[in-house]
Amino acid sequence: MxxxxxxxxxxxxxxxxxxxxxxxxGVNECQAxxxxxxxxxxxxxxxxxxxxxxxxxxxxEAIAGYYx
Numbered sequence: 001m002x003x004x005x006x007x008x009x010x011x012x013x014x015x016x017x018x019x020x021x022x023x024x025x026g027v028n029e030c031q032a033x034x035x036x037x038x039x040x041x042x043x044x045x046x047x048x049x050x051x052x053x054x055x056x057x058x059x060x061e062a063i064a065g066y067y068x
Contacts, residue, residue, distance in 0.1 A: 001047065003054070013053055020049055 005013065014033075018024045021042075023032045036042040 001050065003050070009057070013050065016053060017046065017049060021046070 015024075017033065018029050021033070021036065023029050023036075026032050033046075037046060
């Protein structure tokens, strides 16, 4: 997708992806997410989630910057 994130943002996004798609606590979360990424339907859903996550993140940062 060509997105640059900090290490903490990657960790946050990864955890939220796992939670959103019900993969938290699975035997191999990383492999399950990778497998889901290979499926065209799931890939589209994951991409949409990432885009909305980035938009929420951007809005939070804008609000936080407003109050500083």
